[in-house]
Amino acid sequence: MSRRMSRITATLVLGLASSMSLSADRVTGPEFVTRSEVMAPGVMAATSQPLATQIALEVMRKGGNAIDAAIAANAALGLMEPTGCGIGGDLFAIVWDAQSKELHGLNASGRSPRGLSLQWFKDNDYQSIPRFGPLPVSVPGAVDGWFELHGRFGRLPMKDVLAPAIRYAREGFPVTEVIAHYWALNAERIGEYPGFAAVFLPGGRAPKKGEIFRNPALADTYEKIAAGGRDAFYKGEIARTIADYMQANGGFLSYEDLATHSSDWVEPVAVNYRGYDVWQLPPNGQGIAGLQILQLLEGYDVASMGFGSADFMHLFVEAKKLAFEDRARFYADPDFMDVSVAKLISDQYADARRALIDPEKAAAMYPHGDPEVLRDGDTIYLTVADAEGNMVSLIQSNYRGMGSGMTPPGLGFVLQDRGEMFSLDPAHPNAFAPGKRPFHTIIPAFVTKDGEPWLSFGVMGGGMQPQGHAQVLVNMIDFGMDLQAAGDAPRIRHDGSSEPTGERMTDGGVVRLERGFPPEAIAELERRGHRVEVRNDGGYGGYQAIRKDEGSWTGASESRKDGHAAGY
Template identity: 65%
Template sequence: MRKVFTTLVLLASAIHLNAQDRITGKTFATRSEVIAQYGMAATSQPLATQVALDILKQGGNAIDAAIAANALLGLVEPTGNGIGGDLFAIIWDAKTKKLHGLNASGRSPQSLKLSYFKEEGMTSIPSHGPLPVSVPGCVDGWFEMHQKFGSMDMKNILQPAIDYARNGFPVTELISYYMRRSAPFLSRFPGFKETYMPNGEAPKKGEVFKNPNLANTLEKIAKGGRDTFYKGDIARTIAKYMKEQGGFLSYKDLADHTSEWVEPVGTNYRGYDVWELPPNGQGIAALQILNILEKHDIKAMGFGSREYIHLFTEAKKLAYEDRAKFYADMAFNKIPVDKLISKNYANERAKLINPNRAARSYPAGNLRDGDTIYMTVADKDGNMVSLIQSNFRGMGSGMTPTGLGFILQDRGELFSLEEGHFNVYEPGKRPFHTIIPAFVTKDGKPWMSFGVMGGAMQPQGHAQIVVNMIDFGMNLQEAGDAPRIQHLGSSQPTGEAMNDGGTLYLEEGFDYEVVRELMKMGHRIGWTNGAYGGYQAIMWDDENKVYYGASESRKDGQAAGY
């Protein structure tokens, strides 16, 4: 019996590897997709995935489940997100058969002026401390989503996170590593040790960690609603703490905060409509990359080929020059989004690419106008949520308001201090944002809700997932597990300019002969582990009426359904 079982296992493995050979010409580690009929959740932490499924099974919809999972992720993965950060979402509403975009990012303090940084002799905004703190938009984002689409009572939605915060949860190896790496330099800020180092050090793998202050905060929000956070005692505590630390974020900044419902913007890539949110995020960079790639026979080039990697890298460089120049808060600038994502513009930009040589620099378009978590949930009625939420720089600014159990974000670091720049610092302005959710429709129907975490990797990751599935025929799981390309060193919205071509990082799994050829073409190659983002996705199979779920192995993520 053992011999028969072993033979079957080996046969199944061979079939799976051969399928990969046909798809990519290479093999790489992967696993099966998750398939379910009634609901699916894919998050970066298994406990959050289970909470989302519990909410769905209790009769909640995808929006309820997404909020519940996000609330828990702020507890179990404080190295990437929390209620001190911002939120963006793309929601497919099954009733209206329409996509809705939510920008729940916060604005800079009204009392902090550009002149302050000049007077202090600063050429950039610090990464930590009180100065990069902007209004946290996450909680308002939850209530906007809930008011528009939710079905369960908010108390029930937040209860799982409250319970875990009060009773504790075992910290995973990855999160322990990031917490222990952050602790040495964030522990100098008041409130951090009390919240995240209760025994004098950050928790170790397997240690049961509790955050009773966060439990109390979430309980107040569940009972009193969003105004408890932005206009009540929580807001007053945040304002008092920030003033004590020499910061500028005030009670009025919090009280005045609003989220914004926006229309997603998209491009058609070989018959599939790929959707992102407009700036102040960087989502349209993925659309710009795809528009350039669509002009070429990517499938014929082959996954991992010199031709494909070179073309992808140069397309990314071109898109990121526009990202550096134009992407900013649209309330302060007339940003030419339609032109940037148009096919005609892509055709013009693509002419700058030398097929045999890596460029050291590119001009931005001459247009007159001017650590993160990702999760996705789908329910039995067809609603789907693509949601991303972050503190920025892992655990954020280090500003840990007294007794509240969370850290405030440091998104303000991403403003430029260059006068006249689209993304220059101004009071009451949203900074450039890296976090972006994505969605794909086919013939007006939902096809895929997905995201890739990781700063500047995100648009690159979005484009690669789309290409992996549409051009290379990978399944939902393989598309995320395939080795990734990441180019770093492009010009930045904070003012830095690329003049050396940047560095092309290739994840383990690419053929070394291809790497040698890329080096001969002028690409500077770098190697690193663990910096290629994290991926979650849900796909709807309209023929069989089932969901597919995927979550990669680079993080703690889990996809599960019922």
């Protein structure tokens, strides 16, 4: 080849490379999309860790259904992604039962210790409940949740369901990239609590990306649960080990607290958003905040605004502020709430609240509403669908990543710190009380259309979750995105709302945007009075979804986490 031809070839290659760098990396879809939707005719699973997804498929290949597979995947994630979940935490689930064609909701969250009181916190000069250590620990509800799901819908023996997680716990698995990152961060803040390092810091540090991690103590615990059922956890040796450890380390969680625990089957609640029925579980979770946001957006022509426009982003943030003021004032253990969920998510209430939004100006604060005038969140999320049409939307968490730091000896897991979410204001419906469920951030979601299942999905990440739920659905329903694009699209996160712990928003908070929104839209938000920060800080959640199509399933799992969707 001549020198002249070499220069021409090089110029063409460089030009092509430059052109490609300015366009999408893929030949289809918006440029923020990371991969195609996953499609399969028989079954589908989507989790935040690839091996957990494969375990779900393995269980279904062996004759298990979606419920068996979801439990198996959750058990694997408790091992492989302890930065977001584990059997020291709580669980919520929505199940579509293909036989009865009905939705079923499960609240498997635990309650506060009966031996601890609000007065104790006052007597000891606490202004809020600590984030870590023994005081925020509440009863872990996940194991009871597994057995409630399995007893009602499961098919395989529990020993077969837990066998893959037990195998990986003994033989080991390579730690994936995002999980390794958060493992190191958790080690910095809770690594000194008793028992934590012995389980989660082999060699004195968090495992790095690609290193093999084993947890034989958790394998032993899973084997005891598989053989002895839920009572092996709540009434046997495991419960006594937890209680003795807590008592020895300044905690209040007792054997009686564990032995008397139970989950509750609850009725999911819904609003209709442009022809789609969007389902959430009622409080003590925050799912209805997502419904309240959608109810507010329903009154606007969102589609005409366009994705990434200043008009939509302003409207979304203001709707979120309104919903979260009610979240801060009203959401609590349902036995203690003083307003009805039906009123909070009603059309009439949304109409009244929508009138407070100024389309040209950000509000520094909103009052909480008064529904009586009508007179009438780190976490994991997974979803599984099977060949019979059953679908599971399941979310499970320790709270604050790896939880309280309190790690009972020989069990292989850390206890959650959900009790931090209680308020110490005795007049608040979420005020601490013995044997009470705290306000919860983790929420599974489900969508039906014309009475048939359409979508099982979730977005992890504390207070980001209802914001993420609403954005994903708006992306699909209003902006026409497919299942993968709807999750990959850059997200909006408003921080600084009033909280159920008693903290109040007075300065409008901060609008945080992932990179990818138009600079001119950001400038317009600032003109309207929003404080805007553009940063990819890992706080925008993690999304999994399965959509039911005609004769097949479509799955998606976004790139913010390590996982994937797969089927056969």
